[in-house]
Each structure stands twice: as C-alpha cells, then as structure tokens.
Amino acid sequence: MKCVKVPLRQLNDTRIKLMESGKMNIEYRIKTEDGFGYIPVNENVEGHEIVCMELEAMKRVPHSFAEILKDELTEDEIETLRTSFDTIGDIIILEIPDSLYDKRFEIGKAAHDFTKRRSVYMKKSAVKGTTRVRDLEFLAGVDDSVTIHKEHGARLKLDVREMYFSPRLATERKRVMESVSDGEKILDMFCGIGPFPIVIAKNKTADITAVDINGEAIRYLNENINLNKLKGSIKTYAGDIAEVSKQFNCKFDRIIMNLPGLAYTFLDLAVELIEDGGIINYYEFSDSYEQGEKRLKEACEKKNKDVEIVNTRKVKSTSPGEWHIAIDGKVTEKQ
Numbered sequence: 441m442k443c444v445k446v447p448l449r450q451l452n453d454t455r456i457k458l459m460e461s462g463k464m465n466i467e468y469r470i471k472t473e474d475g476f477g478y479i480p481v482n483e484n485v486e487g488h489e490i491v492c493m494e495l496e497a498m499k500r501v502p503h504s505f506a507e508i509l510k511d512e513l514t515e516d517e518i519e520t521l522r523t524s525f526d527t528i529g530d531i532i533i534l535e536i537p538d539s540l541y542d543k544r545f546e547i548g549k550a551a552h553d554f555t556k557r558r559s560v561y562m563k564k565s566a567v568k569g570t571t572r573v574r575d576l577e578f579l580a581g582v583d584d585s586v587t588i589h590k591e592h593g594a595r596l597k598l599d600v601r602e603m604y605f606s607p608r609l610a611t612e613r614k615r616v617m618e619s620v621s622d623g624e625k626i627l628d629m630f631c632g633i634g635p636f637p638i639v640i641a642k643n644k645t646a647d648i649t650a651v652d653i654n655g656e657a658i659r660y661l662n663e664n665i666n667l668n669k670l671k672g673s674i675k676t677y678a679g680d681i682a683e684v685s686k687q688f689n690c691k692f693d694r695i696i697m698n699l700p701g702l703a704y705t706f707l708d709l710a711v712e713l714i715e716d717g718g719i720i721n722y723y724e725f726s727d728s729y730e731q732g733e734k735r736l737k738e739a740c741e742k743k744n745k746d747v748e749i750v751n752t753r754k755v756k757s758t759s760p761g762e763w764h765i766a767i768d769g770k771v772t773e774k775q
C-alpha cells in the first residue's frame with residue numbers, strides 16, 4: 441500500500457490536507473510506528489516522502505442497501521428495489537423487475553450483506569393456485585426456507601416455499617384481534633399457518649376453529665400452537681372448508697375469510713355458520729367497497745338475514761387502482 445510518511449507532529453495536518461485534496465485512500469487505516477505516521481494514498485503526493493507499507497483495511501459497514509449497490513445500479517433502479525423488500529423471520533424476499541434479472545445475484549448478495557438475514561430469495565411468480573403459494577428463487581445466504589417470524593409478540597413458524605404468509609397483513613391482524621371480545625367462538629376459514637388464530641388466541645380467551653386446505657400449513661399451525669403461550673384455544677382441520685364444515689355442530693360469533701380472490705364463493709356458507717349478531721370479516725380484491733358490500737348483502741338476503749356494514753378499510757395495495765379490502769359485516773336474523 442502506497443503511503444505518505446510524516447513525523448507524528450505533522451500527522452493530523454497532513455491527513456486533513458490529503459483528505460481535502462481527495463488523495464487519501466480511505467479504505468485503509470492510518471498506521472503509526474517509531475515516531476512516524478503512515479497515511480494511505482491513491483497516488484504520489486508532491487513534497488512528501490512515499491513509502492510502501494502493509495495497512496489494515498477499514499471494516500466499513502454499508503449504511504444502506506443503496507450504498508452497496510451504487511456501482512452496480514442507477515438511482516432509479518435502486519429506488520424500484522427499495523419498496524420490494526419483505527422480511528419474514530430471517531428470510532428476505534425480493535421483487536426484482538425483469539429488467540434487473542441478470543443482476544439478481546448481486547442484488548441478493550447486497551440484500552444479504554445489508555440486512556444480515558440468513559437467506560435471500562426472489563419472487564419468481566405471483567401467489568397462485570388453491571394454496572396461494574409463489575415460486576421463489578434462492579439468491580444468497582443459506583438456502584433454507586423455514587423460519588420463525590415474530591408478529592405482535594407471537595412466534596409464527598413457516599416454510600416460505602410451501603405455504604402462504606404475508607407480513608404486510610400484520611396491522612390488519614392486530615386490528616381484528618383488538619375487535620375480538622373474550623369468549624368469542626371464531627372460525628378462520630382459510631387460516632394458513634394461523635397468524636389470525638395465533639395473534640388472537642395470544643391476547644384473547646377465544647375458542648378458535650382454524651381450517652386450511654394446505655395440510656403442510658396446518659402442520660406448521662399445530663407447531664405454532666405449541667410455540668406460543670395462548671390464552672385462547674385453537675382446534676385445527678386440514679381440508680376444504682366446504683367439506684370440513686359438515687362436521688361442525690355449532691355456529692360462530694366471528695368468521696374470518698382471508699382468501700381475497702375467492703372468499704365471495706364461500707359467503708353462503710359463512711352466512712349459514714354465523715351466529716345471530718356475529719361478525720364476518722370478509723376480504724376481497726377490488727377498487728371499491730361496493731361490490732363486496734353487495735355480495736355480503738345478497739348472501740344474507742338468501743338466508744333471510746340482514747347485514748350491517750360496521751367497518752371497511754384498505755388493507756394493502758395490490759396493483760395500481762386495486763386494493764386488498766376488508767369489510768366487517770354484522771349479520772342478524774330478519775325480524
């Protein structure tokens with residue numbers, strides 16, 4: 441390493457001048473030895489003695505994802521990536537646009553270095569099929585898709601390759617949990633690994649029935665029940681809610697229907713299973729609440745019931761102009 445050699449009493453002034461002129465090499469540490477200081481430089485500096493020394497490299501902690509990638513990508517490209525980070529436990533899931541596909545491993549490594557999480561994957565498809573799972577490609581770290589995600593004090597174990605889970609619904613789950621009263625009998629028709637049941641049962645003395653067609657998701661939910669200290673109870677079923685519900689011999693104070701693309705096809709069943717005065721937490725993808733409210737009303741009408749829409753909200757944006765929306769309906773028998 442090329443260094444400027446100066447007596448110690450001149451070290452500070454010389455360091456400042458070299459920094460200001462851009463000649464100092466800031467990737468290495470200054471060394472002092474036998475009354476002299478050795479300042480790493482990028483080039484010869486007139487008026488100074490230049491020597492070669494072994495110097496220690498600076499351990500620079502990248503301040504941001506952008507800093508790591510600044511030589512690889514443009515600012516616009518970095519901005520696109522910034523919004524597409526999902527953290528699930530010690531796993532990062534990136535959404536990388538097609539235009540940056542060739543740089544996916546550099547981007548994955550940068551995400552790994554920056555976040556220090558164990559594994560980095562990229563989305564290779566949208567969520568699809570009955571189980572709403574997406575294809576993932578491994579990019580960096582350790583290729584292990586099982587993790588434990590922490591949400592509102594709950595521990596949620598899952599395999600990101602095998603079952604649906606979105607950390608972006610955390611606020612919605614908290615909101616639903618806060619609206620639950622102790623003692624409620626709840627059905628989660630499409631529970632996945634059980635984030636709604638676990639977060640609710642951790643905080644409320646509810647009696648929850650949780651159903652999912654993905655048997656692996658139910659296997660993880662059973663583990664999650666043991667991983668968390670619960671006030672409430674959770675009974676799990678693996679299977680299609682349309683079939684499993686034939687075994688139920690009770691009605692529910694609340695039914696959670698988070699299968700936004702298809703929940704409307706199960707509304708008749710939900711209206712049949714809801715207790716008089718119970719709440720249906722209904723979800724769908726839409727640009728407004730009108731369609732969902734109409735579907736709820738029509739399903740209730742068929743069973744001679746009324747529905748009062750007690751709350752509506754946008755859970756998250758799915759595409760420009762379209763939202764994952766929530767509608768809470770209170771269902772009562774017609775007088």
Ligand SMILES: C[S@@+](CC[C@H](N)C(=O)[O-])C[C@H]1O[C@@H](n2cnc3c(N)ncnc32)[C@H](O)[C@@H]1O
Pocket residue numbers: 570571572604605606609629630631632633634635636651652653654657679680681682698699700
């Ligand atoms: C969008 S995910 C929601 C999972 C969970 N509620 C959550 O918030 O993470 C929908 C879930 O519905 C399940 N599913 C789809 N069709 C079903 C059916 N007919 N009966 C039961 N579960 C079903 C899928 O396997 C998937 O886990």
